Each structure stands twice: as structure tokens, then as C-alpha cells.
Amino acid sequence: MTLSSSADNPHVNTVLGPVPPDELGVVAIHETLLSVVPGAEHAFDLAVDRAQVFESVAAKLRDFREQGGGTVVDSSGMFHGRDVPLYEALSRSTGVHVVASTGMGPEGMLGGYFLTPQTNPPTPWPAERFADLFALELTAGMVVPRVERRGTAGLVATAATRSGMTATDESLFRGAAHAAVSTGTPLSIRYGNDAVSDLEVACTAGLPAGRVVVGGLDRADAVASAAALEVARRGAYVGVDHVGAQDDVHVADAERVALVIQLVEAGFGNRVLLSSSATGVAVGHPGNDVPFAAVLATFVPLLRAHGLGDDDVRQILVDNPAGLLSVRPPDRA
């Protein structure tokens, strides 16, 4: 397949090249294959055995495939352990499509190059520079730092600081949105303390809300403020993406089911996306050791028990992510 023919046809950019959207199958829209806290690669007491990492992640991807999964989206951007050659080999070996992401955030996860550059004064990067950095990963390829560029990112991912969007987070959001608009790539955001207003920031660069997924809407604070309904009303995708999580931050699966049913009954079944935010392997932090197949294995049966039919399930697991991930060249948007 040549690049020009893929650009002419609807496609999704995976680490092994463009794939027709209807070949993705069931998509886990927000996961991480390898999750490394920036800097942990230098930690004296954390030895990373690359073969072991491969084996662990491959086992989880095979399990996902056996349970009916087709595509895993690695949504943690370009600076949290993303390893493009590893992802290529994992995809080849397991047969699971892997979509990797560009982007960074929140501010606290950035390197000093972006926050205190060697200028006087050390002004943090503006949106335009982030836009250029991310857009290159969508046109020239994803970086293997200081070595080469490989593949094409299929998603731009960024996040705001939990206590509230900072000025640098806002530059990240605007830059990420600009890169998404200029390349027809979708945008994934993790909100800070206000999902709806963060979505508004993402949409100020001319990006339609329908090209954005707002993640973390199964956080307890989002559920309390009914943020998911408002996000859906504005046309963005609703990421209910901590399926299986048992922590202080997110609601439990029972409430998560209620949230999804509520969205479907309100007519927003075409906006819902499900995932687990699982980490295949985590380095430098505890990670989230939930199977990539958690949605298929445990959550979908709960949804069915609450009356969701095959069409609804298929829409949420297959059609919605295919629609979001399809690259829309700007001239044909």
C-alpha cells in the first residue's frame, strides 16, 4: 500500500501502517503497553529486561485477542515510555493492532526543555511549538529519541494537571488540538478538575468536539457533576476508561455500568468509549495491572445484564472507536 492511496482512503494509523477502520475490531481506546515515569530509565534500582517486558505485554495482548479484542490504543503520548520498535514487534507477534500516540502532559510530566528552556527569561513553550513537535510525529513519524522516526502516531494525547489546568497545560492543549486539526488526527484529553471547560480549551483551535475523546469521565468527581452527559451533548466522545479500577479516585464498576446505561438512554450511545487504562508493564510507578480484556471479559456481561443489546455493544466497542480513530484529511473534513 502506498502512502498516497492510504491518504485517499479512510484509514487508521497503526504502528505497522495504515489500516482500514473496519478492520480494527473491538478497540481498547485508552491503555498503555509500556508505561515509564520520565527519568525512571535512569533509576539505579530499576533494571528493565527488554525481553521480559516483551513477554509480559505480549501475554496480555494475546489474552485480549483471545477474548475478542482487535486493537489496543497506547494513549500515554511520546514521553512516558512509548517504544515504537517494541510496539511494532508486539503487534506483529500477537496480531493485535497497536495504535500509538503523540503528545505529552500534564505540565508536571514534561522535561525541562519545554518548561525552562535555555533562553532569558526561560519562558515555557507556547502552543505553536508544541503543535509543530506533535505534528511532525503525525507526518514524518514518531521519534525514537536521537535515532530515527518510525511509523505514524494515530492519536494526539494530552492531559491537564489534576488540581486544574495550568498555563503550560493550556499551551499543550492548544498545540495538541492544532496538530490534530492540521493532520486530521483525533485528540485524547485527560481533564484536570473541569472536564467541560478543558474540552472547550481543546476546541478553541478549530478542532470539532467530534474529534475529541475526553478521558477519565468515570472519575468520581466527573460522575458527581454529570460531566459525561455535558461532554456528550457537546459532541465529544466520552471516555469511560477505568473499567476494573478499584481506587479512591474512580467510581466502581456498578456505578460505571449505570453511567453507560444513562448515556445510552439519553441517546448518546454513539459517543461512549470503554477502556481500562491498564499498563502492560509499568516502570517507576505501581501501574494499573488490569487485563486489557477487562471490558470484554467482565464489563460487557454487566452491561448486557442491564439490558444493553448487541447493537449497542457493537457501537460502543467497534463503531465508535473506528469513527474517532479514522484520519480525516483536513481538506476532506
Add this chain to the structure above:
Amino acid sequence: MSRVNTVLGPVAAEELGVVAVHEHIGYGMPGSELDSRWWKTPEERYEETVPKLRRFHEHGRPYGGGTFVDATGICNGRDVDYYRSLSTKTGVHIVACTGFVGGDTALPFFSRASVEYLADQFVHEITVGIGGTGARAGVIKVGVSRGGRMTDLDKRIYRAAARAALSTGVPVLTHLAIDAENAIAIFREEALPLDRVLFGHADDGVNAAKTRDTWIAEQGGRVGFDTFGYETELDDPPFWARPRKERLEHFLRFVERHPGSALASADANCSPLGWPGVKGHTVNYIFEDLMPDLRAAGVDEATITRLFVDDPADFLSIHD
């Protein structure tokens, strides 16, 4: 027995020869590796770097050697395997550091870490090795973040460095000597003798006026005049540049009043990693510009040898 950790193993301090005490093979801010505008091929890197080191080695022959202290922090592109190959092929002793250029160059994993963890990281890199290279760090780098005052993270790093310096015997190099009251308070609390600390960049154009160099020397600290060559007379001076004559006179004044407290270097990049660098500025400024300037100002050979050979050897020696 006096010994210094180089990337190829310990050497006797007597072997070091002329020491460039604060230099960089290549420096980039953390994250600059993601921006391909700065990328160069390994062929280009060696081509830019090897001739500078070979020249440094040749200049150093009359003094018996040549030692390049790389002050590039853990997250700034430090690349110890590369340093080992450069050292083997050029004959220049290279000393690598552990530590951070400043809190604002410590990536999230380290910026969240406790003083105890940071100290363990430094001690491990000094006594066991850096990553899988087997090479041990010979100095600890610390520094003041942009903004002029030590941040809480800067202070945690200084405290961890003091503990690691005390337990391993290697010295500490600072990036910037501003806000020295806070730095010295930490070193005192940790009981690290101040002659084990080189308070660096006391001579740069931005910070010289704000640096209490005399006071630092009076407290027993060493003072780094280690941005020699970043001059306003250059075609593309960086923002920290300073008039050549002004820096030289500052240095001469200081050395006269505080013999034994000053060390000098050029803080040059052989091949910068995440910034354009400054064209034509190399570690060889020490031999080609600074030493001639000192001689022209009447500094005798014994003083030059003391400044570039004896005092740095004492500073770098592991003090058990």
C-alpha cells in the same frame, strides 16, 4: 593512595595532568531528545568531538595528561558508554558525574524522590556504577534552578549530594553559586567540608554580580571561574556571556586574594545535544586563550600549574 573515578576506572590523581573541571561532551535539556531539530548522526558527533579532545590531549602533554570533567547531569544527555569510547580512543581522562544540573533538569521520577533515595542513587553511581556501563561517577553535580533562588527540590538534591559526598569522598560541583547562603547552610548541616564543593559559574555575565565569591571563599568553599570563553565579543554570544577583559580581571583579582580557592574551566560543549552551542568555543580555550592571557598578565608558571593541575587533583581525589 589518591584516586579519581574516571569512566575507564580509577586513576591516581597524579596522572590527571591539566584538568578542565567543568565541561560537557554534549548537553541538552531533558526532553530535547524528542526534538529532531537537534539530532546528529553518530558519525557527526564523533567528527565534532574527537578532534577537540585530541587537541586537548596534545596541549596537555607538557603537564603529563589531560582530564575532562563532564558536568552533564543524569537527565541531560549523559552518555557514559560514549564517553568511554572517546576516552579510549583519544587518551583523555574523562570523569563523569552523578547528580543534576538543577532541580529543573531532574525528570519527574527524580523530582518526586526523597533525599534518601537521591543519595542512594548518587552513592550507587559513585561506588557501583552508572547504569550497566560499569563506569563510576567521579563528581556530584547539583545546581540552582532558573529563577535565582534555590527551590525545595534544589535543596533536596544539595542535601542528598552532601550525604553522598561525605560517604563516598567524591566532591560536589555546583551549577551557579548564587543563593550560596542556602547552599552552605545545607552543606554545614550535613557536615561536608566546604573545600569539597566547587561553587561554579561565579564568573558568568548574568550571575557574577549576584555571586558572593569572596564570602564563599571565606567560608572555605572553592569558587569556579568556569564559563571562560562565553564572551560578548563573540558573533553569537549566549545570554550568559561577559566581556573577556572583565572576566579575566575578576579572575585575577580573586586568585590573588584567595590562592587555592579558585578553579577554572570553559563549560564548552564538544557537540551540543539540545541547543545550538556557541560556534568556535571549545575546551581548548583553556590552553589557547586563557593560559596565554594569564601569562600576559604576569601570572607565573607555578601558579598556572597550581590552578590547572594541583588544586583540581586535590579537589577530585576521593577523600576517604
